[in-house]
Amino acid sequence: MEEQHDACPICNQISLWRKGENSYFIHEFKNSIFVVGNHQFHKGYSLVFLKNHVRELHELPQPVQAELFHELMIAAGAIAATFQPWKLNYACYGNVVPHIHWHIIPRYESDPDRLQNPWVHSSEFDKHLINQRAAQDLADRIRQQLHMLLGRRA
Ligand SMILES: [Zn+2]
DSSP, rough: OOOOOOTTTTHHHHHHHHOOOTTTTEEEESSEEEESSSSSSSSSOOEEHHHHOOOOGGGGGGHHHHHHHHHHHHHHHHHHHHOOOOOEEOOOSSSSSSSEEEEEEEOOOOOTTTTTTTTGGGGGGGGBBBOOOHHHHHHHHHHHHHHHHHHOOO
């Protein structure tokens, strides 16, 4: 079952991916896609988008909840392997875009504000936007690590 909303920016990113036109795309899971974040204020910032337009995690059927969490953990493992962060932060709000998505935000010891929430400097995110070429390069690096992780699990 595919449920898409034309006005939703995440549904639009998913439809770009389905057309093969999403430079931020890293990997397709059963229930979600894994993408590079549009800014890299936190190096390695990435997201997991549920493929279907659903507003709340608790509304998902229980097996999908479990599978989505597993997909998030594989994505996080690939980010950790690629960037060796001090800590990973996870966020799932959906106040601005009510389509289930997880932010994966690597934090580094070099960040003097690493004990703060990752949005403390959100006004600066736009200064760290990346172009499509940079997104593809990052996606390639992360995908390599992800394939190694998946290979080890097999
Ligand atoms: Zn949506």
